[in-house]
Amino acid sequence: MFTPRARVPFRESLLAWFRQFQRDLPWRRTKDPYRIWISEIMLQQTRVAAVIPYYERFLERFPNVQALAEAPQEEVLRLWSGLGYYSRARNLQAAAQQIVARHGGEFPLDEESILALPGVGSYTGAAILSIAFGARRAVLDGNVARVLARLGAIRGDLRETKPWQSLQKTADELLDPQSPCDWNQAIMELGAIVCTPRAPQCLLCPVNKFCRARQSGEPESYPAKRKKRDAVQITLAAAVFWTAEGKTLLLPPPRAKNGKPAADDVATLVSRMWHFPTVAVRENPPEELRSFLGGILSSKNGELSLEPLGKVRHAVTYRNVTVLPFRARTARLPAIRGAKRIPLKELSTLPVSNLTRKIGRAALAELAHAVAKA
Numbered sequence: 495m496f497t498p499r500a501r502v503p504f505r506e507s508l509l510a511w512f513r514q515f516q517r518d519l520p521w522r523r524t525k526d527p528y529r530i531w532i533s534e535i536m537l538q539q540t541r542v543a544a545v546i547p548y549y550e551r552f553l554e555r556f557p558n559v560q561a562l563a564e565a566p567q568e569e570v571l572r573l574w575s576g577l578g579y580y581s582r583a584r585n586l587q588a589a590a591q592q593i594v595a596r597h598g599g600e601f602p603l604d605e606e607s608i609l610a611l612p613g614v615g616s617y618t619g620a621a622i623l624s625i626a627f628g629a630r631r632a633v634l635d636g637n638v639a640r641v642l643a644r645l646g647a648i649r650g651d652l653r654e655t656k657p658w659q660s661l662q663k664t665a666d667e668l669l670d671p672q673s674p675c676d677w678n679q680a681i682m683e684l685g686a687i688v689c690t691p692r693a694p695q696c697l698l699c700p701v702n703k704f705c706r707a708r709q710s711g712e713p714e715s716y717p718a719k720r721k722k723r724d725a726v727q728i729t730l731a732a733a734v735f736w737t738a739e740g741k742t743l744l745l746p747p748p749r750a751k752n753g754k755p756a757a758d759d760v761a762t763l764v765s766r767m768w769h770f771p772t773v774a775v776r777e778n779p780p781e782e783l784r785s786f787l788g789g790i791l792s793s794k795n796g797e798l799s800l801e802p803l804g805k806v807r808h809a810v811t812y813r814n815v816t817v818l819p820f821r822a823r824t825a826r827l828p829a830i831r832g833a834k835r836i837p838l839k840e841l842s843t844l845p846v847s848n849l850t851r852k853i854g855r856a857a858l859a860e861l862a863h864a865v866a867k868a
């Protein structure tokens with residue numbers, strides 16, 4: 495993309511900008527590989543502002559690898575609850591356990607051991623190696639790829655193997671060998687706050703004079719948009735048990751099944767965490783929910799009265815989920831193997847998905863209102 499001679503002023507411009515204008519973020523105040531690793535995993539697919547409070551709470555509770563490795567998984571998931579993509583939390587703990595078992599609790603220093611950790615791919619590995627240890631490894635994720643594609647006016651689907659490999663080669667060539675830590679953060683920062691997907695701020699960009707997409711007059715049109723997968727509509731029905739004392743009932747985290755789950759797989763949609771009794775429905779939601787409950791209740795509860803509550807909508811990647819919550823009216827909470835009985839308003843003391851939180855919040859507002867009116 496640039497000749498070796500042109501790389502020098504390019505690097506100087508970007509690094510000078512970063513050193514002057516970088517955001518003050520908690521993970522930029524440390525070189526501890528454990529803390530950098532946690533931040534990189536949390537930042538995957540998640541905005542910085544959303545990550546900061548989770549990052550701080552998580553590290554307060556698990557200040558080192560040992561603490562994370564030894565914690566109950568439920569506690570790890572509870573502290574992740576609301577951040578989404580829960581396999582990240584499960585992988586983090588599995589990786590911490592691997593570090594304790596194979597590396598005596600010390601974060602490994604070599605690339606091979608870091609890449610062998612669950613949930614650590616080439617991007618995260620390069621970020622940890624360069625930021626914590628100053629290693630010459632260039633990061634390449636979606637943000638960096640977009641910046642590089644614009645600088646070189648490259649079009650097409652960057653995630654295809656060949657373009658991606660070519661971008662990795664470019665990223666490796668551009669990496670500042672004297673400051674790989676600052677360099678990687680600088681190019682990520684540029685993609686995050688200046689060269690944003692829809693509205694690149696070329697006038698404020700420290701490397702605008704090097705950019706071919708800007709010269710074209712339509713920088714935002716690079717690279718070409720990725721084709722979106724068609725959205726799938728899913729309808730679920732959920733039973734919200736509610737006693738006079740405001741208690742409800744949640745089912746335990748479902749086990750992972752073998753093979754690829756269906757789009758409306760409830761276990762996936764509730765992120766394999768505590769959840770309201772829920773079933774995917776098609777034609778007659780209350781009847782389908784009643785039949786589902788009949789299959790899991792360990793005792794006969796007679797005819798369950800199911801009263802519809804307000805709909806809840808939720809989007810996960812390509813799935814548009816509509817949940818139809820029903821108040822399940824019974825004198826006493828039924829017996830269901832492994833279920834937990836808790837006050838509905840204390841839902842967030844358990845690890846639950848965003849979907850379950852939304853159902854709980856909506857139901858609580860409606861039921862509390864009904865009680866106040868009675």
Ligand code: SF4
Pocket residue numbers: 641644645688689690694695696697699700701702703705706707708713714
């Ligand atoms: Fe991105 Fe514009 Fe800077 Fe080019 S000039 S890198 S398009 S912000």
